[in-house]
Amino acid sequence: MSTMTAGPAESTLAAADFDALSGEVTEPETIAGARAAAWERFNALPWPTKKSEEWRYTDLAKVGFEALTPVVPAPATAEALSADVREVLGRSGERAGVVVLREGRVAHLELEPEVARSGVVLSSIRDAADRHPEVLKRALLEAQPGPAEEKLWSLHLALLGGGYFLYVPRGVEMPAPIHAFHIVERAGTLSSAHSFVYAESGARAAVIDEFLSDDLEAETVSLHGATITGEGGAGIEYVALQRFGRGVKRFSTQHVTAGRDSSVVTFNVALGGDLSRADVTSRLDGPGSDSEMLALWFGDSNQHFDHHTLQHHAAPHAHSDLLFKGALTDAGSSVFRGLIRVDKGAQLTDAYQTNRNLLLSESSHASALPNLEIEADDVRCSHGATIGQVEDGQLFYLMSRGLTRRQAERLLVFGFFDEVLGRLPMEGVRARVREAIEEKIGL
Amino acid sequence: MSEPLLSVRGLRAKVDGEDGEILRGVDLDVQRGEVHALMGPNGSGKSTLAKVIAGHPAYEVTAGEILFEGEDVLELEPDERSRAGIFLAFQYPAEIPGVSIANFLRTAVNSRLAEGEEMDVFGFQRTLTEKMEMLKMDPGFAARYVNDGFSGGEKKRNEILQMAVLRPALGVLDETDSGLDIDALKIVASGVNRLSEADEALGVLLITHYKRILNYIRPDRVHVMMAGRIAESGGASLADKLEAEGYDWLHRAVAAV
Ligand SMILES: Nc1ncnc2c1ncn2[C@@H]1O[C@H](COP(=O)(O)OP(=O)(O)O)[C@@H](O)[C@H]1O
Ligand SMILES: [Mg+2]
Numbered sequence: 129m130s131t132m133t134a135g136p137a138e139s140t141l142a143a144a145d146f147d148a149l150s151g152e153v154t155e156p157e158t159i160a161g162a163r164a165a166a167w168e169r170f171n172a173l174p175w176p177t178k179k180s181e182e183w184r185y186t187d188l189a190k191v192g193f194e195a196l197t198p199v200v201p202a203p204a205t206a207e208a209l210s211a212d213v214r215e216v217l218g219r220s221g222e223r224a225g226v227v228v229l230r231e232g233r234v235a236h237l238e239l240e241p242e243v244a245r246s247g248v249v250l251s252s253i254r255d256a257a258d259r260h261p262e263v264l265k266r267a268l269l270e271a272q273p274g275p276a277e278e279k280l281w282s283l284h285l286a287l288l289g290g291g292y293f294l295y296v297p298r299g300v301e302m303p304a305p306i307h308a309f310h311i312v313e314r315a316g317t318l319s320s321a322h323s324f325v326y327a328e329s330g331a332r333a334a335v336i337d338e339f340l341s342d343d344l345e346a347e348t349v350s351l352h353g354a355t356i357t358g359e360g361g362a363g364i365e366y367v368a369l370q371r372f373g374r375g376v377k378r379f380s381t382q383h384v385t386a387g388r389d390s391s392v393v394t395f396n397v398a399l400g401g402d403l404s405r406a407d408v409t410s411r412l413d414g415p416g417s418d419s420e421m422l423a424l425w426f427g428d429s430n431q432h433f434d435h436h437t438l439q440h441h442a443a444p445h446a447h448s449d450l451l452f453k454g455a456l457t458d459a460g461s462s463v464f465r466g467l468i469r470v471d472k473g474a475q476l477t478d479a480y481q482t483n484r485n486l487l488l489s490e491s492s493h494a495s496a497l498p499n500l501e502i503e504a505d506d507v508r509c510s511h512g513a514t515i516g517q518v519e520d521g522q523l524f525y526l527m528s529r530g531l532t533r534r535q536a537e538r539l540l541v542f543g544f545f546d547e548v549l550g551r552l553p554m555e556g557v558r559a560r561v562r563e564a565i566e567e568k569i570g571l
Numbered sequence: 572m573s574e575p576l577l578s579v580r581g582l583r584a585k586v587d588g589e590d591g592e593i594l595r596g597v598d599l600d601v602q603r604g605e606v607h608a609l610m611g612p613n614g615s616g617k618s619t620l621a622k623v624i625a626g627h628p629a630y631e632v633t634a635g636e637i638l639f640e641g642e643d644v645l646e647l648e649p650d651e652r653s654r655a656g657i658f659l660a661f662q663y664p665a666e667i668p669g670v671s672i673a674n675f676l677r678t679a680v681n682s683r684l685a686e687g688e689e690m691d692v693f694g695f696q697r698t699l700t701e702k703m704e705m706l707k708m709d710p711g712f713a714a715r716y717v718n719d720g721f722s723g724g725e726k727k728r729n730e731i732l733q734m735a736v737l738r739p740a741l742g743v744l745d746e747t748d749s750g751l752d753i754d755a756l757k758i759v760a761s762g763v764n765r766l767s768e769a770d771e772a773l774g775v776l777l778i779t780h781y782k783r784i785l786n787y788i789r790p791d792r793v794h795v796m797m798a799g800r801i802a803e804s805g806g807a808s809l810a811d812k813l814e815a816e817g818y819d820w821l822h823r824a825v826a827a828v
Binding site: 547 | 625627628629648649654659664665666668674676683716733
């Protein structure tokens with residue numbers, strides 16, 4: 129353990145040094161060391177600018193990082209579930225456990241006793257660093273972010289400490305998902321949380337991460353990272369349901385590694401916040417692996433959603449299928465930029481990438497940039513993107529039954545989204561996501 | 572006579588932004604509780620009339636008026652006309668993938684509630700089940716996406732199902748009989764008759780090509796549309812004459828005018 133001495137309680141990112149950043153946090157050496165290195169790296173790297181392809185449509189210079197108060201999560205506490213969390217849980221299906229994070233700090237963590245008995249581990253990242261240092265190091269602390277991700281990834285790691293660790297041992301199948309709540313309460317902060325999901329060979333894991341806050345007056349940034357790893361034959365379902373309030377800018381970097389014959393589904397839903405960016409990488413690491421990447425977003429007022437994806441086929445005989453759909457109204461804007469990369473040795477790759485956008489207003493705007501980079505010669509790959517409006521014939525049909533134009537448009541958005549929702553394997557998770565979307569879209 | 576349910580007067584309409592008139596002075600009154608058949612050759616403007624009554628934005632009305640229960644509806648949006656009680660069973664209903672019939676109809680019923688009024692979810696479910704039984708529809712039908720991959724007959728039945736749930740004052744049925752085999756035709760016709768029995772004030776404008784459906788739904792009046800006008804009106808026997816003699820005699824009569 130290393131204990132940092134207390135620095136000034138609150139300081140801005142611009143003024144923070146590492147000690148000040150850490151306050152009185154007590155943490156395992158592995159974490160402290162990784163954080164210190166990441167902090168150094170963060171300070172050494174330049175901010176990505178709009179000149180880079182990856183950040184062309186989302187200007188980081190417009191985010192006031194320097195003025196934010198960085199938060200390194202305090203040690204875990206065991207609080208009772210708050211009313212807002214209980215309310216959502218009451219309306220959600222079965223679950224294997226619950227995690228509540230507040231600005232990254234673990235405030236509540238519970239795992240069904242039966243699931244715990246089967247060998248499943250659910251803990252804070254700090255506890256995992258003590259008990260499962262090897263896997264944490266390999267999958268998370270030593271992970272290599274892409275060049276465009278590195279600045280924010282370093283900042284994320286520098287603030288690491290909270291977040292949860294889910295480990296499902298060989299052959300164990302979770303009967304229901306872990307429901308995790310990432311709650312941001314303090315305006316003007318910069319906080320970070322990590323979702324660590326690891327399924328050993330033949331294991332099944334499922335998680336729904338729900339991100340929420342009230343509408344916050346001051347600009348607030350929430351960083352998030354997810355490390356999702358499936359060993360041979362594992363199955364993982366991961367859902368990130370982002371429904372922050374206004375004022376929040378959110379950056380999530382998600383790394384999926386799919387081992388031999390494993391199958392991983394990721395589903396990102398962006399509904400809230402002022403700005404929501406997700407960088408999702410699926411690495412098809414073992415032959416026969418399968419990655420399904422799904423996303424939905426609905427943006428209104430001046431919300432901006434940005435999704436970057438990489439389907440990296442590093443092994444032969446793997447399959448990946450991406451389907452991202454977004455709908456925008458008012459002055460909402462969105463970006464999809466996706467790349468299928470097939471390494472030289474990844475013969476017999478099957479990879480698909482589709483992005484569809486529905487614009488409901490004149491001043492909404494979507495950019496779609498699907499891309500391929502193929503070095504193998506025996507592959508099946510396709511990519512495509514569309515940006516369109518609702519069909520007049522459908523609109524008239526619905527309105528002729530009494531639906532207002534707004535109701536008709538919104539119902540058509542539901543119809544548009546349904547194809548993606550239908551691909552979520554777990555019914556309970558699907559119902560929760562559908563409900564959250566309904567709440568955002570309104571009818 | 573009391574004020575008609577529907578009164579179309581001197582109606583002229585064309586496709587918005589184009590020149591040629593499709594409706595060239597249509598006059599038609601439908602009283603409460605009456606069934607009117609509107610016949611006529613392909614391309615004479617029957618569907619256009621139906622869509623203009625429902626408020627389709629593709630058409631521009633250049634002259635005349637449409638009064639529904641005495642009120643001019645030309646300035647009303649399609650949804651306002653629907654909530655006022657006008658229902659159009661489409662000749663070619665739109666397909667809405669991803670939206671189930673149940674969800675769609677629930678939203679449509681909801682749209683009719685006053686501000687703050689709560690929908691009776693169980694009541695809705697009961698009505699839907701009952702109407703589906705009346706139309707001999709499989710219970711699983713409500714979960715299917717609206718018209719998505721439906722056969723012609725299923726689409727037509729779905730139109731009548733919606734009419735049965737929404738209970739309009741006026742039903743404009745545009746070729747709801749075409750593409751139906753005789754069994755399906757009987758089911759649809761008896762569905763319409765049941766709605767008429769349940770609501771004696773229900774007015775129906777039944778657009779059809781064939782006399783066949785008129786064997787099951789007795790019209791009070793029959794009209795023939797030719798080249799954008801009502802060329803002839805009469806009692807139910809007019810349909811027999813059209814069946815026996817076709818439209819040629821009317822073509823000649825119209826040409827002679
Ligand atoms: N939206 C439209 N755009 C162009 N032409 C149209 C449109 N709607 C109707 N028409 C034309 O108007 C005429 C009447 O069509 P319609 O009302 O469908 O006839 P009916 O239903 O009697 O067969 C036809 O010549 C048809 O091509
Ligand atoms: Mg027609």
